[in-house]
Structures are given as C-alpha cells and as structure tokens.
Amino acid sequence: MARFTSAVVIKVKGPFLTKSTAAGGLGLDAPAARNPQNKNELELPWTLVKGKIREAWTELEIDKQKIDRWLGEDRRRQEHEAGGEDEKPEGVEPRPSRLSSRGFHCKAGETGRRWRVQIDADRGSVGDGMLQELESAAAPGETLEFKGKIEIRAQGAAEADEIRRHVELALLWTPNLGGLRTIGFGRVAAASVTEPEAAHTQKQTLEKRSDRIELLLWPDRPFCFAKAGSPRGNLFESTDFIPGAALKAAVSVAMEDRGGSKEFTNLHEHLDKVRFTHALPCGEEGVRPCYAPKSVVVAQDQLYDVIDCNGARTIGGEAPKFQTDWKSSDKNLVRAAYPWPKVKRDLRVRTAIDSAQRRADRGRLFALETVVPELGPWAGSVDLGLIDESARRGVEDELLQVFREALGPLGKTQMFAPVEPKASQWQDVEPRADGxxxxxxxxxxxxxxxxxxxxxxxxxxxxxxxxxxxxxxxxxxxxxxxxxxxxxxxxxxxxxxxxxxxxxxxxxxxxxxxxxxxxxxxxxxxxxxxxxxxxxxxxxxxxxxxxxxxxxxxxxxxxxxxxxxxxxxxxxxxxxxxxxxxxxxxxxxx
Incomplete structure (x- = not known):
C-alpha cells in the first residue's frame, strides 16, 4: 500500500456558517469556526466533509465494503457481546480510515452579522428571548474558496485515482455544507480534486551508527491522544505527549504499507523489542522536558525536596504543600526549576448526524480536546538495545527507511508528523553520594x-x-x-x-x-x-x-x-x- 496526496478546492456560496465551539464576541451566539493554527482563516472541518462524503456515497449506492475500507467502519455506538475464552469480540480492533485531512481553509475577510428569531407556535410572534446573533462569513451570493489536501492510502496509483474520483463525485453531489443548510446556507458551487501525487519522501541518514536514536517530530495539525479512563463522560481530553505505542503503531502501519516482511525483514521480526519513548513537547527551547518528582514541596514560598526526610514534619513551622495542593504561584515556582512548555489547546464539539432527519443524532454528542502544535517539536527516542546485536544494524537501516515519510496517521485527528532522527549515545548513571x-x-x-x-x-x-x-x-x-x-x-x-x-x-x-x-x-x-x-x-x-x-x-x-x-x-x-x-x-x- 502506498500514500498519496490530492489537493482539494471547494467553492461555497454565501451565506455560510460552520459554528465554532469557542466563545465569540459580546452578544455573538454563533461565531464562525477558524483554523486553530491560524485564526485569520475560516475552517471547513474534515470531520464535517468526511461525514458528507459518506452520506453521498451511501445515497449513490457505492459498494458498502468500499465505503468501510476507504472511510473506516461507521462506528455507531453498539454493545458487543463478550467473547468466550477462545473468541475475541469484534468491534474493538482499530480500523482507521484510508482518507485523512487537516481540513479546508479560506482566508477570512471582514465578517458581518446576521440575526435569527424563533416564532412562538401558539402566538405566531417572536418567542421571548429567542434572538440569535450569527457571525456571517460571507454575504449572500459571495463565493468562499476553501482549499486543502487529503491524504490517501491505497494499493497503488489506480486505486488512489479511484478514491479521488469518488471523493470529487461526493463533493459535487453534496448540495450544502456547514450549518443552517435547510435555510440555504453553504451552497456548494463547485468542487475539484487533483490527480493523486506520491507522498513526499526525504532521505534519512545518521552521522554514525548508534543503538539509540533521538527523534524530533513536527505534528502537522492539532492532535488528540485521549487519556485513559477519562472521568468526564463524553469529553476526550488529550495528553500533552505522543505515546510511544502510537509511534510504534505508525511505524508498523508504514512498514506493512511498503511491503511488509519482504521489504522490512529485520524490523518485522524485531519491532516488538524496539523501545519507543513518549514524545514530549519541547517548546521554543527545543529541550525535552521532565516531570518534577512528587517529593518536591512548597513551603514559605520556596521549593524543597523531601525525599531524604524521615517521616512527616513542618518546614519553618509551616506544613509543606505537595502537588495536589499547589496553586498557580506554586506551579510557577516548580516550572522555573523543571520547565514544561505550555501547550495550546482547542476544544471541538462534534455530533453524529441523522441522515434521514438531517439533524443531530440523539445521544451522539461528544467533545474533543486537541493539542495545537505551535512552538517547537516533540522529542522522543528509539532504542535498539533490547534486540540481538547481530540484527541491530539491519533494524536501524529499515527504521531510517520508514522515517523517509511522515509518521501517521496518529491519534483521533489522524495527524502526520515528519521525523528528524539523530544518533545518540547512552551514558550510564552514577549513584548519589550516599550510594x-x-x-x-x-x-x-x-x-x-x-x-x-x-x-x-x-x-x-x-x-x-x-x-x-x-x-x-x-x-x-x-x-x-x-x-x-x-x-x-x-x-x-x-x-x-x-x-x-x-x-x-x-x-x-x-x-x-x-x-x-x-x-x-x-x-x-x-x-x-x-x-x-x-x-x-x-x-x-x-x-x-x-x-x-x-x-x-x-x-x-x-x-x-x-x-x-x-x-x-x-x-x-x-x-x-x-x-x-x-x-x-x-x-x-x-
């Protein structure tokens, strides 16, 4: 399987609105969605477009197996029967879409305002307090040109072009995009998808042979790796880091896409023993941060490390404050000693759409908190030291071959991240003075x-x-x-x-x-x-x-x-x- 990209242009007639979940200005009830990486651009989210593509393909009676293969299975919530001792239940294996995108963007000019009211059915007049102010991204008849790219994983150029043609057909079949479609908003005027091009590759080399490789990753879009067991119901909160397991999975997918065990003999055999650390945000300094020990406390507006203290005690007559008790001022003290870059976050609320009623599906609302990559790369490492020494050089060469293309798709937003590898040498650590x-x-x-x-x-x-x-x-x-x-x-x-x-x-x-x-x-x-x-x-x-x-x-x-x-x-x-x-x-x- 190979990777391709196609440029997409979608022309939409105003009025148009894709509602943002961010707070708008004073009195503004429905602000327009914007690119979290560039607030000067309006955004047509990929999730919205992908949903309309699936809906169009279903209406056009495209083969269901193709739809599931290209877009992933339609994950309507359903209870699966627990498997027996020797039977694994279906529905839990990851089945990612072969199509992904950063979304489609258009330079935002001066936006206007529109107002809507709700009519009281009994009185036939405006309902009490039922006035809504909308941000109008385009005047009636004005054309907005949204541009972006889609990434395609296909068996070859022929299948990639087949997918491209089906995507273009779906966009042309779709009458409206965005919100308020039933009252004429977001009329699709034209759409085009260019011929697929092979994904960009870059030759990767190391200055010297090494069993340990430092990795710098540059995410190309906001990402979400949901925290396990999040207690907030339908809110998926993202971690700051990119899990090592996700990086290893992306390497596995790339390896299988490019020939599997035939082309990557050593990596295929030893991948489970290759150690990938989590990639942590570096910020502008470009230095991988570290978590402060939980033995660090705050007392009298100073930091102390109580790892060597026997039993509980006060410090200068004051009870020390541990991490669970820290306030903002305390956290700033710790951040100065153990710098950790502040990552920007963006909250997106999504819902499944009932195609028959053309409205939000009941009980299908959820929120996705994403990390927006703005300053610096994410840093992790790969270590081959757990592999037999005779196989390490072969695994290293094949890893560098995988890193020629950006790793992905990663996380819930199917992010891609170009990789910058660098040879590193491990140094043993010494005990403290007391051994x-x-x-x-x-x-x-x-x-x-x-x-x-x-x-x-x-x-x-x-x-x-x-x-x-x-x-x-x-x-x-x-x-x-x-x-x-x-x-x-x-x-x-x-x-x-x-x-x-x-x-x-x-x-x-x-x-x-x-x-x-x-x-x-x-x-x-x-x-x-x-x-x-x-x-x-x-x-x-x-x-x-x-x-x-x-x-x-x-x-x-x-x-x-x-x-x-x-x-x-x-x-x-x-x-x-x-x-x-x-x-x-x-x-x-x-």
Whole structure:
C-alpha cells in the first residue's frame, strides 16, 4: 500500500456558517469556526466533509465494503457481546480510515452579522428571548474558496485515482455544507480534486551508527491522544505527549504499507523489542522536558525536596504543600526549576448526524480536546538495545527507511508528523553520594499489585515487593512519594483482556512524577539501575501471570510495556536550586 496526496478546492456560496465551539464576541451566539493554527482563516472541518462524503456515497449506492475500507467502519455506538475464552469480540480492533485531512481553509475577510428569531407556535410572534446573533462569513451570493489536501492510502496509483474520483463525485453531489443548510446556507458551487501525487519522501541518514536514536517530530495539525479512563463522560481530553505505542503503531502501519516482511525483514521480526519513548513537547527551547518528582514541596514560598526526610514534619513551622495542593504561584515556582512548555489547546464539539432527519443524532454528542502544535517539536527516542546485536544494524537501516515519510496517521485527528532522527549515545548513571538512587517516573508504569493491596492495604509493602522482584532483590525501597490512577473501560477490557471472560480488571498505574528512593543490597544494583534508566521498568512477574495469555506476545495482552514508552525513569533527578529542608534543629534556631 502506498500514500498519496490530492489537493482539494471547494467553492461555497454565501451565506455560510460552520459554528465554532469557542466563545465569540459580546452578544455573538454563533461565531464562525477558524483554523486553530491560524485564526485569520475560516475552517471547513474534515470531520464535517468526511461525514458528507459518506452520506453521498451511501445515497449513490457505492459498494458498502468500499465505503468501510476507504472511510473506516461507521462506528455507531453498539454493545458487543463478550467473547468466550477462545473468541475475541469484534468491534474493538482499530480500523482507521484510508482518507485523512487537516481540513479546508479560506482566508477570512471582514465578517458581518446576521440575526435569527424563533416564532412562538401558539402566538405566531417572536418567542421571548429567542434572538440569535450569527457571525456571517460571507454575504449572500459571495463565493468562499476553501482549499486543502487529503491524504490517501491505497494499493497503488489506480486505486488512489479511484478514491479521488469518488471523493470529487461526493463533493459535487453534496448540495450544502456547514450549518443552517435547510435555510440555504453553504451552497456548494463547485468542487475539484487533483490527480493523486506520491507522498513526499526525504532521505534519512545518521552521522554514525548508534543503538539509540533521538527523534524530533513536527505534528502537522492539532492532535488528540485521549487519556485513559477519562472521568468526564463524553469529553476526550488529550495528553500533552505522543505515546510511544502510537509511534510504534505508525511505524508498523508504514512498514506493512511498503511491503511488509519482504521489504522490512529485520524490523518485522524485531519491532516488538524496539523501545519507543513518549514524545514530549519541547517548546521554543527545543529541550525535552521532565516531570518534577512528587517529593518536591512548597513551603514559605520556596521549593524543597523531601525525599531524604524521615517521616512527616513542618518546614519553618509551616506544613509543606505537595502537588495536589499547589496553586498557580506554586506551579510557577516548580516550572522555573523543571520547565514544561505550555501547550495550546482547542476544544471541538462534534455530533453524529441523522441522515434521514438531517439533524443531530440523539445521544451522539461528544467533545474533543486537541493539542495545537505551535512552538517547537516533540522529542522522543528509539532504542535498539533490547534486540540481538547481530540484527541491530539491519533494524536501524529499515527504521531510517520508514522515517523517509511522515509518521501517521496518529491519534483521533489522524495527524502526520515528519521525523528528524539523530544518533545518540547512552551514558550510564552514577549513584548519589550516599550510594542510593532516586527513580522518578517519566511515564506511567504498572508496579504495585492491586490484589496484594486488597489484602493488606500497605502501599509501601507493595512497591517494595515490586522493586525487589524486578531487581532480583538487588535493590531495596527506602522511601517513596507517588500518585496512582486506574485505567480501564470497555475498549481496554475487550481489546486486551477478552481472554479473561467477563472478569473486569482495570490497570493500576503509578503516575509520572512518582519518585522512589532505593539502596543497593548486592553488587548487581548499579547494573540494574542503569538497565532501568535506559530501557524503563520491566513488567512485574505478577502482571505477566495475571494478564498474560499463552502462545502470545506481551503487546497482545498488555498495553503498558516499557517497549511502548511506559515505565520510563529519570535517575537522581535533582536540582541544585531545590535543597532538602533544614533540619528541625536548624529551623528551631532561626
């Protein structure tokens, strides 16, 4: 399968309005949607156009299998019967669309205002308070020219051109686009889709051979990687980062598109052992940020690190404030010591449309919070150190071949990201002066056994057992500060735990920033810490026994693997500007 792009032009007659979910000016009830990356441009969202394409193809009786293959299956919410022990339920495997786009944009001139009223059916006059003010993007009869591109994944140039012709046909078949179509808004005057062109490629090389490759990714559009188990119902909140699992999946898709195991023999065999870290936002500085340890507290408008404190205590007579208690001023103090760029976010509200009634489908409303890439790239890494040394050079060459094209589609917006690889050399870490290490999680990890916690409710004991087990008893936990969360829901249960039958087991995750102070118990400790620092924390034995499935690979039954970017740790993540609190004797003498 190959990738192509086609330029699209859609001409729309005014009046026209695609309503934005952002707040408008004073008294404006329905502002026009704009490009989140350029507010001087009006936007015709891809999701709207894609929905109209599907509707047109259905009306034109295009083969349903082609529609599902090109646009992905129509995901109307439905309950799937749970599979048996040996039967995986359908409907949970990802089936992405072969078509994607950043949307279509038009330079915004001076916009006007229009007003609508609602008539009271009983009185035949204007209803009380029923006046709506709309932003008018175009005067009646004025033509707006929306331009954009669509990305096409096809078996070859012939299928790409077939898809192009069907897209153009669907746009010409569609009478109106945008809101208020039933009263004449958004009349489609013309539409054209150019011949597909092969996706742009760029030769990728490294200055020297390396088992570790740093990656800079430049997202081409707002993206959303929804947080697992979001408690806000129909709101999908995006993480700041691009998950390593998503990057690995994009590499897998690109590999299969370009010949699979025949063209990528080494990568096909060893991809599950290649470690992709999460890509974090760099901002203007271009430096990959890190999560501050949860042992950092605020007291007397100063930062202190209490990882070496025995027991609870005050600092200068004041109770220290941990992260859950921080206010804006406290967060600014921490951000100065552990810089983390502020990413811009954009909220989009979407709904499915009932084609028969030509209105919003009941119960199908949801909101998508996206991250808008504005300043700098996202930085992650690839490490080949878990692969047999004899195969690493072959895997490296094939990865660089994959990186010739932008990685994608990624996330709920099907974002593409050009990749800039750079060779990197791993350096071992040293213990602190007292021979201990602090391990600060930089991504979520599976550590504590939830069933063990149900028995004794002793979190320290659970973490001590996990660290001892994973280190072959070469490390012992002395102290920790952590935060936990549960990740679960229908998708994770049916996608990874279908072999468990009806038993529902959400994952207990230890959150980024959680910090553990450990000491050596034998001579293997330093090697273990360096292995964790480079490759992340391994999967505990209890998790393998509980979630594992016979005759399968770990990625098939557990999403939270170190090879997918989880369990990343930073060693001895201290800052000279953040001291330990003064001893209580010193504090008393002040």
């Amino acid at each position: 201990t290490w602090t391990l600060t999680l930089q991504s979520a990890a599976i550590l504590a056994d939830p069933e063990r916690l149900l028995e004794d409710r002793d979190l320290f004991k659970a973490y001590r057992g996990a660290i001892g087990e994973m280190s072959d008893e070469s490390l012992e936990l002395e102290r920790f500060f952590s935060e936990e969360s549960l990740a679960g829901g229908y998708y994770l249960h049916k996608r990874f735990q279908w072999h468990q039958g009806t038993r529902y087991m959400p994952y207990l995750l230890t959150e980024p920033g959680s910090v553990f102070l450990v000491k050596a118990t034998n001579g293997k400790a330093a090697g273990c810490v360096n292995e964790w620092a480079r490759f992340g924390l391994p999967t505990p034995d209890w998790a393998t026994k509980r979630y594992g499935r016979p005759n399968s690979k770990p990625w098939e039954w557990l999403p939270y693997l170190r090879e997918n970017g989880y369990g990343e740790v930073a060693i001895n993540l201290t800052r000279e500007a953040i001291p330990a609190p003064p001893s209580e004797e010193d504090a008393d003498g002040q």
